[in-house]
Amino acid sequence: MSSFNLMLKNYFNDDLLQKLSRVKVLIIGCGGLGSHIAWMLIRCGFQNLKIVDFDRVELKNLNRQGYFFTQVGLPKVLALKDILTQINPGANIAIAVEKIDGKNVEKIIMSYDVIVEAVDDETTKALIFEAAMKLNKKVVAASGVAGFGDCERIKIKRGRNFVIVGDFATSVKDKKPYAPKVTAVAAIQADEVLRMVVEDE
Structure with a gap:
């Protein structure tokens, strides 16, 4: 066992560490949300990630x-x-330089247990969410991450197999994105992935 995984024994029992190491997480979008979500999940013991972005x-x-x-x-x-x-x-990080569209979305997400939507484009957000629901995948998405000074407006909407995090109002098309709020939403998304996996029997 690597020294990093030995360190994680201070925070998780062996069964949970095994579970975290087996779960396959797909992060679509490696911008302000996805880049922070990925390193938070790695620090929590997730070891099988695929990150997708074309930029x-x-x-x-x-x-x-x-x-x-x-x-x-x-x-x-x-x-x-x-x-x-x-x-x-020791983490297993797969990568794909690829843009998500209606032709490839189901193929890309099919092999993964948890799908993290971390893109800006509203059409692509909908494509990912709908495909994940169709394939009965767990999905953690974001809606409304722009602006600053109003992190108290961030909400968590939970449903069967899905979570959406954000203020549900401020699009990056309408306001500029800043590190504090974007990172706050990313942290909640990562926390929800951890919760989903820990609570899943």
Whole structure:
């Protein structure tokens, strides 16, 4: 067992650590939400992640996304995988430089236990959510993460096999996104993934 996994024994019993290591989590979108969700899940003992994004790290992303100046220009999935494996070198991180659409969404999510929706585009959000529901997958999504100074408006909507986190009002089309609120929503999404897995019998 790696030193990282031995460290996690301070926080989880052996059965739960085994469970966390087996669960396959798919994170679609590696921006402000997805980049932070991924490193939170790695720190919680999740070891089988796939991260999907078609974009590259840009300088303008650094106000809220979990990347570094030296990573500007890299594909986000490669930059994020490097960060995650620095946290836990033994983690199994699969990557895909791919844009989600109606033709590939079901194929991409089919093999995963928990789907994390972390994209900006409303149409893509709906595609991911609907496909996850159709395939009876657990899904954690976001709605309303822009602006600042109103984190108290963040809500959690839970249903059968799904959770949606956000203020359900402020789109990144209407207001600019900032690190505090984006990261707050990401933290709740990661917490909900952990809750779903721990409580799932």
